[in-house]
Amino acid sequence: MKTVAAFEIKYCQFLDAEGNLAPGAPALASDIAELLKMYRFMTLARTFDAKAINLQRTGKLGTYASCLGHEATHVGVAAAMQPDDVLAPVYREFGSQIWRGVKMSSILLYWGGDERGNDFAARQDFAWCVPIASQMLHGAGVAMAMKIRGEKRCSVTYIGDGGTSEGAFYEGINVAGARALPAVFVIVNNRWAISVPIESQTATRTLAQKAIAAGIPGIQVDGNDAIAVRHTVEEALARARRGDGPTLIEALTYRLSDHTTADDASRYRDPTEVAEAWTREPLLRLRSYLKKLNAWDEAREEALKSECAREVEAAVDEYLSAPKPSTDDMFDYLFARPPRSLLEQRAQARRHSARRRAGDRGTGSRS
Amino acid sequence: MAKVTMIEAINRAHAWEMAHDPSVIVLGEDVGVNGGVFRATAGLQEQFGKDRVQDTPLAEGMIAGMAVGMATQGLKPVAEIQFMGFIYPALDQIGNHMVRMRNRTRGRLTCPLVVRMPHGGGIHAPEHHSESLEAILAHHAGLRVVCPSSPARAYGLLLAAIRDPDPVIFLEPARLYRLVKQEITDDGCALPLDVCYRLREGSDVTLVTWGAMVTETLSAAEILANEGVSCEVLDLATLSPIDHETILESVVKTGRLVVVHEAPRNCGIGAEIAATVAERALYDLHAPIKRVTGYDTIIPLSRLEHDYIPDAARITDAVRETLTE
Numbered sequence: 208m209k210t211v212a213a214f215e216i217k218y219c220q221f222l223d224a225e226g227n228l229a230p231g232a233p234a235l236a237s238d239i240a241e242l243l244k245m246y247r248f249m250t251l252a253r254t255f256d257a258k259a260i261n262l263q264r265t266g267k268l269g270t271y272a273s274c275l276g277h278e279a280t281h282v283g284v285a286a287a288m289q290p291d292d293v294l295a296p297v298y299r300e301f302g303s304q305i306w307r308g309v310k311m312s313s314i315l316l317y318w319g320g321d322e323r324g325n326d327f328a329a330r331q332d333f334a335w336c337v338p339i340a341s342q343m344l345h346g347a348g349v350a351m352a353m354k355i356r357g358e359k360r361c362s363v364t365y366i367g368d369g370g371t372s373e374g375a376f377y378e379g380i381n382v383a384g385a386r387a388l389p390a391v392f393v394i395v396n397n398r399w400a401i402s403v404p405i406e407s408q409t410a411t412r413t414l415a416q417k418a419i420a421a422g423i424p425g426i427q428v429d430g431n432d433a434i435a436v437r438h439t440v441e442e443a444l445a446r447a448r449r450g451d452g453p454t455l456i457e458a459l460t461y462r463l464s465d466h467t468t469a470d471d472a473s474r475y476r477d478p479t480e481v482a483e484a485w486t487r488e489p490l491l492r493l494r495s496y497l498k499k500l501n502a503w504d505e506a507r508e509e510a511l512k513s514e515c516a517r518e519v520e521a522a523v524d525e526y527l528s529a530p531k532p533s534t535d536d537m538f539d540y541l542f543a544r545p546p547r548s549l550l551e552q553r554a555q556a557r558r559h560s561a562r563r564r565a566g567d568r569g570t571g572s573r574s
Numbered sequence: 575m576a577k578v579t580m581i582e583a584i585n586r587a588h589a590w591e592m593a594h595d596p597s598v599i600v601l602g603e604d605v606g607v608n609g610g611v612f613r614a615t616a617g618l619q620e621q622f623g624k625d626r627v628q629d630t631p632l633a634e635g636m637i638a639g640m641a642v643g644m645a646t647q648g649l650k651p652v653a654e655i656q657f658m659g660f661i662y663p664a665l666d667q668i669g670n671h672m673v674r675m676r677n678r679t680r681g682r683l684t685c686p687l688v689v690r691m692p693h694g695g696g697i698h699a700p701e702h703h704s705e706s707l708e709a710i711l712a713h714h715a716g717l718r719v720v721c722p723s724s725p726a727r728a729y730g731l732l733l734a735a736i737r738d739p740d741p742v743i744f745l746e747p748a749r750l751y752r753l754v755k756q757e758i759t760d761d762g763c764a765l766p767l768d769v770c771y772r773l774r775e776g777s778d779v780t781l782v783t784w785g786a787m788v789t790e791t792l793s794a795a796e797i798l799a800n801e802g803v804s805c806e807v808l809d810l811a812t813l814s815p816i817d818h819e820t821i822l823e824s825v826v827k828t829g830r831l832v833v834v835h836e837a838p839r840n841c842g843i844g845a846e847i848a849a850t851v852a853e854r855a856l857y858d859l860h861a862p863i864k865r866v867t868g869y870d871t872i873i874p875l876s877r878l879e880h881d882y883i884p885d886a887a888r889i890t891d892a893v894r895e896t897l898t899e
Contacts, residue, residue: 348643
């Protein structure tokens with residue numbers, strides 16, 4: 208038999224775990240100002256994350272999905288984007304969102320149980336997508352709108368390793384390929400979909416190769432290497448803006464945290480695997496590289512940590528001081544033109560909530 | 575003025591709105607070159623081009639999800655699902671995203687879009703081509719569900735649906751696509767959503783129905799008129815939100831209510847109408863409310879489908895029962 212098609216998947220890494228730079232690195236590797244900016248946002252995301260978990264543990268935040276260990280991917284992706292591109296996240300890409308102008312208080316507001324958190328500063332970006340993989344089609348649809356209008360904008364859509372098992376993942380990359388849409392899809396392969404390891408999720412050696420089935424380029428990148436992630440996404444976005452269609456990027460990283468604050472990963476994960484993953488974590492790596500360039504030292508590290516802590520504290524204050532939304536909010540954003548029956552229910556909710564807040568638990572009297 | 579079938583009326587509504595609003599985009603399986611399997615979009619791709627009338631890959635969830643993405647960018651997608659039995663893969667997008675987008679972003683992102691599809695049986699179609707699943711859709715907050723019963727209402731209500739700033743499911747009774755021709759004025763005039771249409775005035779009993787059942791119900795009303803029974807017939811038209819006020823006003827006048835729908839009885843929209851009338855007008859009723867519906871079975875294949883779908887005989891029986899209570 209003859210071979211009718213053959214494929215290969217490339218892997219991109221510039222910084223190894225010790226922060227050594229490989230030959231052939233892009234100009235970004237010597238742009239210290241940009242690298243310091245990225246490092247700052249990575250540190251901010253990690254500081255925010257630790258604080259958010261702390262808030263959840265003390266009853267001040269709802270269930271929260273940690274981004275610990277994903278910082279290079281999240282910041283690298285966002286740094287590659289233009290402000291008027293559109294991001295469709297999953298639910299833990301806080302580093303991307305903070306880079307794109309979303310206030311940390313908005314993130315806390317949403318995870319604290321308030322939809323107003325989704326009315327955030329990145330006006331065209333999607334809110335978090337909890338159902339898994341359905342955001343792939345939003346990214347494709349946005350890119351279709353951009354293509355129809357002849358704009359030079361792109362959509363960037365995240366998905367997790369578990370999400371690649373969903374039909375919507377394939378539907379998204381397939382339609383994007385079939386219509387050469389200006390879209391970039393980033394799989395954040397952190398090896399664990401709650402308790403299910405990647406080996407149980409799929410028989411494929413890489414997730415990037417799933418691009419082959421959609422007829423689009425697929426590339427694997429070291430997701431803990433901020434330089435490699437940003438470079439790979441920049442290349443994919445440039446390709447999309449040229450009209451050459453979508454790219455699927457698999458960023459290899461590790462979820463150093465539990466899945467969410469409602470999860471206990473020690474039930475299913477070998478601690479030696481987690482300890483080993485910590486040696487490859489993204490902040491350490493970029494910091495080591497910056498130190499080699501004499502662009503970083505312990506004093507600056509301490510100053511940055513204090514600065515990030517202050518910023519996070521200010522966001523927490525803003526979040527905690529946000530007044531509870533009105534019960535009207537349940538009704539007022541469903542429709543531009545609410546039906547009469549809904550307005551009647553809104554009035555009913557107002558009356559009932561007023562009684563509830565006054566302490567009436569059904570006896571007709573106040574307790 | 576021209577006499578057209580419902581499918582032609584739907585086609586003209588698309589064409590009018592596409593010509594007057596460049597943000598309207600049609601997408602779906604076979605809607606472009608082929609003009610749709612029922613020809614609802616015939617000729618539109620030639621007129622408006624492949625960007626605005628798109629043949630999509632074959633995946634309903636993808637069609638609905640793409641429509642959501644496009645709508646958040648300010649386009650007005652009009653998506654076709656080829657048959658209602660194929661809506662299930664799209665429910666994830668409809669229920670988890672389309673209907674929630676405005677609410678969960680506090681109005682920052684919205685979904686002004688229409689998802690159209692044939693509805694109901696009676697056309698000797700294969701399995702999964704004859705479903706009446708409106709209750710599943712109507713149960714979603716944040717969604718309008720519309721079902722016309724004549725060429726003129728298909729034209730006017732589709733225009734209204736496309737112009738609505740929120741998502742609308744537009745159910746087209748497949749049985750009525752080519753059943754009758756009606757004069758319509760192709761002038762871009764929309765009809766109001768969220769209201770019932772009174773098709774026949776009467777004083778003895780109120781019949782509420784929609785879609786293909788409107789034809790059967792009007793036939794039943796005609797038969798009953800010959801017996802001296804005066805039926806008021808309301809076409810629900812917007813199945814969600816329901817125009818309860820018009821129904822209540824009619825029931826207060828007639829004192830009797832029969833709801834007719836092709837969909838199964840269990841948890842059907844008829845139950846919602848009956849419950850609301852019972853809550854708000856029980857003492858105006860002279861007889862118990864009746865429902866004439868499809869059975870709580872799977873809609874059978876073509877050899878039995880007319881034993882399943884309510885007809886004028888079942889409707890007249892129900893009306894006579896309410897009159898003898």
